Amino acid sequence: MEKLELRYEGKAKRVYDTDQNEYFWVAYKDDATAFNGEKKGQIVDKGLVNNQLSALFFEEIEKAGIPTHYVKLLSDRDMLVHRLEMIPLEVVVRNIVAGSLSKRLGVEEGFVLSRPVVELYYKDDALGDPMVNESHVEAMGWASMDVAREIQAMGLKVNSILQSILVKAGIELIDFKLEFGVRDGKVYLGDEISPDTCRYWDIETREKLDKDRFRRDLGKVEEAYQEVYRRVKAVLA
Amino acid sequence: MEKLELRYEGKAKRVYDTDQNEYFWVAYKDDATAFNGEKKGQIVDKGLVNNQLSALFFEEIEKAGIPTHYVKLLSDRDMLVHRLEMIPLEVVVRNIVAGSLSKRLGVEEGFVLSRPVVELYYKDDALGDPMVNESHVEAMGWASMDVAREIQAMGLKVNSILQSILVKAGIELIDFKLEFGVRDGKVYLGDEISPDTCRYWDIETREKLDKDRFRRDLGKVEEAYQEVYRRVKAVLA
Ligand SMILES: Nc1ncnc2c1ncn2[C@@H]1O[C@H](COP(=O)(O)OP(=O)(O)O)[C@@H](O)[C@H]1O
Ligand SMILES: Nc1ncnc2c1ncn2[C@@H]1O[C@H](COP(=O)(O)OP(=O)(O)O)[C@@H](O)[C@H]1O
Ligand SMILES: [Mg+2]
Ligand SMILES: [Mg+2]
Numbered sequence: 361m362e363k364l365e366l367r368y369e370g371k372a373k374r375v376y377d378t379d380q381n382e383y384f385w386v387a388y389k390d391d392a393t394a395f396n397g398e399k400k401g402q403i404v405d406k407g408l409v410n411n412q413l414s415a416l417f418f419e420e421i422e423k424a425g426i427p428t429h430y431v432k433l434l435s436d437r438d439m440l441v442h443r444l445e446m447i448p449l450e451v452v453v454r455n456i457v458a459g460s461l462s463k464r465l466g467v468e469e470g471f472v473l474s475r476p477v478v479e480l481y482y483k484d485d486a487l488g489d490p491m492v493n494e495s496h497v498e499a500m501g502w503a504s505m506d507v508a509r510e511i512q513a514m515g516l517k518v519n520s521i522l523q524s525i526l527v528k529a530g531i532e533l534i535d536f537k538l539e540f541g542v543r544d545g546k547v548y549l550g551d552e553i554s555p556d557t558c559r560y561w562d563i564e565t566r567e568k569l570d571k572d573r574f575r576r577d578l579g580k581v582e583e584a585y586q587e588v589y590r591r592v593k594a595v596l597a
Numbered sequence: 598m599e600k601l602e603l604r605y606e607g608k609a610k611r612v613y614d615t616d617q618n619e620y621f622w623v624a625y626k627d628d629a630t631a632f633n634g635e636k637k638g639q640i641v642d643k644g645l646v647n648n649q650l651s652a653l654f655f656e657e658i659e660k661a662g663i664p665t666h667y668v669k670l671l672s673d674r675d676m677l678v679h680r681l682e683m684i685p686l687e688v689v690v691r692n693i694v695a696g697s698l699s700k701r702l703g704v705e706e707g708f709v710l711s712r713p714v715v716e717l718y719y720k721d722d723a724l725g726d727p728m729v730n731e732s733h734v735e736a737m738g739w740a741s742m743d744v745a746r747e748i749q750a751m752g753l754k755v756n757s758i759l760q761s762i763l764v765k766a767g768i769e770l771i772d773f774k775l776e777f778g779v780r781d782g783k784v785y786l787g788d789e790i791s792p793d794t795c796r797y798w799d800i801e802t803r804e805k806l807d808k809d810r811f812r813r814d815l816g817k818v819e820e821a822y823q824e825v826y827r828r829v830k831a832v833l834a
Pocket of ligand 2: 611680778788
């Protein structure tokens with residue numbers, strides 16, 4: 361497999377063409393950004409953790425019957441994926457209130473929701489990724505009502521799959537963000553599943569083991585990423 | 598019917614007990630507020646227009662099969678309604694982009710949506726009425742998933758009913774906000790339907806005939822309220 365032209369450079373990954381049209385080469389970066397790009401930095405070996413941890417999760421999700429873009433690892437920091445036509449939405453699933461939802465609802469961080477919350481955001485940096493609902497999605501032509509519902513249902517299923525892995529790793533899944541795309545008329549889970557895109561708390565100590573350590577200058581950022589990867593690898597070994 | 602103790606005083610109405618427990622006496626005020634109470638003023642005879650215009654709309658909506666709290670007019674500015682257990686949500690229906698949606702989606706005011714958009718807001722002045730979705734509503738216990746869906750469906754039906762009246766009055770219904778409540782386990786449309794809670798544009802001139810004249814200091818505020826009332830009354834006469 362050859363790495364050819366750079367197709368997109370995002371905040372966390374570079375996406376390259378390959379010599380086969382149906383595949384993309386994804387290279388995970390150590391660059392870290394927060395607050396819509398206002399805060400910038402580096403997290404040593406983040407690319408390595410996010411690539412390999414995402415691979416582990418995608419494998420389990422695929423086994424549970426949800427199509428994912430993951431094909432195989434190409435190196436510590438590189439992954440081969442199916443090329444998708446991305447849907448410009450972020451699907452956020454939340455089990456416990458944190459971050460923006462805490463401000464939106466005036467509820468303290470840590471409040472246990474009586475059921476998982478599923479949110480849609482329109483992926484647009486210039487607009488600050490506004491929250492939307494199914495009717496906006498259909499009215500603006502970003503996806504059909506059916507697809508909007510399907511990706512939310514897939515988000516809830518991924519939530520159960522990830523929770524069942526993470527609980528064994530002593531990690532509570534607070535919330536996470538997914539991105540989906542379409543290939544041959546079918547919806548696939550794309551992008552990544554990592555401490556950049558999830559909130560993980562240690563079940564016992566409630567210590568944060570995710571990007572909030574970077575966002576909020578809590579220190580031990582690299583250690584947290586490594587720790588999550590180590591624990592999940594051990595559970596799935 | 599007797600007007601007894603003041604139960605709530607809101608920004609636009611006073612709600613009183615009556616000598617019968619199942620009814621409330623609603624007195625419409627001329628007070629006008631905007632931007633979550635930051636801007637304050639008076640619109641002469643707004644209370645009169647909003648009371649009588651709401652009554653006309655509630656009658657048509659009831660005829661079309663949607664239960665409303667409206668019982669009868671008590672005076673120019675007073676209305677008898679069924680006492681409801683209010684659901685703390687605002688249901689907003691939009692046909693054309695205006696106001697906050699224009700900012701949220703970065704789309705110019707006047708953009709015609711390819712289908713009506715239905716939004717839910719948690720009615721809480723201190724939080725600035727945040728936008729929410731059905732999963733927040735159920736997770737926070739504000740209403741069941743079924744009720745959250747029912748009030749959105751009712752919102753879409755009210756949209757069709759109002760549009761069919763307003764088009765005959767030469768008015769385009771841009772968007773509007775509804776509030777619902779429960780009585781004997783059944784969902785009723787409550788609150789008001791007025792130029793305070795709807796955006797109306799003249800179909801020909803695109804002139805604004807609603808509270809945006811007050812919000813944006815466009816002048817001829819009273820005239821706009823009177824004009825809408827006059828036209829709708831003529832259509833329904
Ligand atoms: N399988 C895929 N096919 C096409 N694009 C993808 C795929 N998976 C992820 N992407 C996209 O790759 C881009 C780069 O990722 P990232 O660096 O996380 O970007 P961003 O800064 O938008 O978050 C994103 O736009 C993401 O949606
Ligand atoms: N039928 C009803 N039964 C009980 N409360 C109602 C009914 N209709 C409207 N209300 C409530 O009456 C209150 C007063 O109305 P308003 O002045 O518009 O208040 P606000 O400042 O909250 O918009 C609101 O809280 C509204 O939800
Ligand atoms: Mg990304
Ligand atoms: Mg009101």
